[in-house]
Amino acid sequence: MRRARDTPGARAAAGTQAASEGGANARKHRPWRRLRLPRLSALRLSALRLPRSRRGRRLAVQGLMALCVLALLPATWMRLGADARVGTTADAPAREVAMVFGAGLWKGRPTPYLAHRLDAAAELYRTGKVKVVLVTGDNSRVEYDEPDAMRTYLTERGVPDDRIVSDYAGFDSWDSCVRAKKIFGVDRAVLVSQGFHIHRATTLCRSAGIDAYGVAVDEPRDATWYYGGTRELAASGKAALDALFRPDPRFLGPQEAGVTEALASATP
Numbered sequence: 001m002r003r004a005r006d007t008p009g010a011r012a013a014a015g016t017q018a019a020s021e022g023g024a025n026a027r028k029h030r031p032w033r034r035l036r037l038p039r040l041s042a043l044r045l046s047a048l049r050l051p052r053s054r055r056g057r058r059l060a061v062q063g064l065m066a067l068c069v070l071a072l073l074p075a076t077w078m079r080l081g082a083d084a085r086v087g088t089t090a091d092a093p094a095r096e097v098a099m100v101f102g103a104g105l106w107k108g109r110p111t112p113y114l115a116h117r118l119d120a121a122a123e124l125y126r127t128g129k130v131k132v133v134l135v136t137g138d139n140s141r142v143e144y145d146e147p148d149a150m151r152t153y154l155t156e157r158g159v160p161d162d163r164i165v166s167d168y169a170g171f172d173s174w175d176s177c178v179r180a181k182k183i184f185g186v187d188r189a190v191l192v193s194q195g196f197h198i199h200r201a202t203t204l205c206r207s208a209g210i211d212a213y214g215v216a217v218d219e220p221r222d223a224t225w226y227y228g229g230t231r232e233l234a235a236s237g238k239a240a241l242d243a244l245f246r247p248d249p250r251f252l253g254p255q256e257a258g259v260t261e262a263l264a265s266a267t268p
Contacts, residue, residue: 078236082202086214089123093213096263097189098130101176101201102137102146110153113224116217117192118150122157124215130190131266132163132259134180136170146170162265165258173197173235174242175249177205182252184259186210194219196228200239207243 098121103114110118124130133154137146147166155161165184170176180186188211191201198214205212219225 078203078239079199082199082206082214085202085206085212086198086216089120089127089129089215092124092129092190092215094129095188095190095213096130097132097134097186097259098124098192099134099136099176099180099186099189099205099212100150100192101173101197102135102150102170103193105144105146105149108149110149113194113219113228114146114150115153116219117194118153119157120192120215120217122154122159124190124192125159125163132165132262133159134165134167134184134186134189134259136167136176136180138171139168140171163262165262169249169251169253171250173201174204174208174239174247175251177201177208177210178246178249179252180205181208181210183254183256185255186259188212190215192217194225194228196225196232200232200236204239204243207246 100117100121103117104111105114109115118135121130121133125133135147135150135154137150139145139147145168147168147170151161151164151166154164167176167179167184169179180189187209189205191198191205191212191214193201193214193216195216195218198216202212202214
């Protein structure tokens, strides 16, 4: 019996066969290869699949309706509760203080929505309905200063600098209302904001102890307006909790005499 030649070709063929057998043996010892994981799309479809029974579908629809009602309840409560205290600049009663909430900056200047709020506050001052304007906004970063930008805008429109008081820690509507009451000693005020926000602001300031009347600034029904209205649904839930539990603002600090001094300078 002749021995097979030990040529390079034979060795390569033998090596290929051994590698193939080794690979097959290795695959036999990989049990995870045989596991089939469910596809993500299948999981999504199964999660969104409606119940098969009529009773299950009815319960699902009722649960969805209940969630919608709960989501709308805080906003509805605030609108109904504050509606009689919201109007235009012409309707606003005489108060010593107007309070303007921040609404963002663009390249260091007030956004159009904030500018419209400040225009309404300037009108209230020119017509003699208020003596002092309290601008409340965010100055949590050195490069972002809402109150100073608001002050500059108002002085450009004829409001004297000594009749403007700045609150640099008005991080949200509740913080602004509580600080106006506890830090600046405001008891009565005309609040200025857009229509989608003014009912919430009025409700919160009243909960903080301020006799508040809200001026709703008119805006075109553009994408920003609809975004603001949609955002109110989520913000109203937090506002309802703030009005109920009345937490301290993020930063309270010592009392300030800015409003008192500004009113003293306004007295002839």
